[in-house]
Amino acid sequence: MSDIAADLGILSAQERDLVFARFDTDVAWRLGGTLRQAALDAGAALTIEIRAGRQILFHAPTPGTAAINADWVRRKGNTAAHFGRSSYAIGLALQRDRASIEDKYGLSGAEFATQGGGFPVRLAAAAGAAPLLVGSIAVSGLPQRQDHVFVATTLARFLDLPLVALTD
Template identity: 40%
Template sequence: MSLEDDLRIVALQEQRLLFDRFGPAEAWDLGRRLKEAAESRRATLAIDISTQMQQLFHFAMPGAAPNNADWIRRKRNTVLRFFRSSYGVGLQMQQRQTTLQAAYALEMTDYADHGGSFPLVVKGMGCIGAVTVSGLPQREDHGLVVEVLADMLGQDRDGITLAP
């Protein structure tokens, strides 16, 4: 797939994967689902679900490194700044042939445009937080989050799944 195809699909993901409501119970369910999906793939991840004001779920699987928590923080910062997935922002930077630092004066010590963080959007409210994973290659981190969100929200994955 081309960069333009990926950008189009990520935009569809961001438009379709919306919650009617989101609070601690939904965070727990989403976190549990992500953990189970990672285990079924024999993946080692750190998982974080945070609103703009509060961390609701955090889990580091056995074997996850402390560095994963820093990647989570940086990817989450990107989502909360742009209200877009960190992977979508990274693809956009790639398309524009620039970086977050060059385009927005954002330090890479605080922002990462790598896949794995996705906006938590509540219908009628907008982006209220982010769900973030770290531990797989960035496209796989992004794909795992999208897959679990789609299943949790009862969304058909046809048309919103990136090619491997």
């Protein structure tokens, strides 16, 4: 089993580093296509969703997914957008604290998922200012750690940024 504290440090670095210089419907569409093609190339059955706020900008399942994956991406995206953190980081922090999202935050598990695959979309701000949370990316179909790694790895390639990677 991975070390939760070490993983949370890596996830924080990913969330800090994987920031967009520009994000709009065109960028979302290109990123969605990149994620979809990466899933197809890997033979991964994934549902992919990208949102700006509550607006869905890209949604696509690859062959082999099920309808339930659409609900998972909605819930993982809700978590990333609500906390400005990856759904995997929120889940690991809750695991570390031996808490549930319901008990700790009063949020419904029917609306929020704390499994890996949701990632915040942040827009770079002026020097010295924190990046602005503008949306979320979510995938569902692989085991949760792999869902997260897929998003982070593909996003780093898309943004042409280095990635502090999770180890297995």
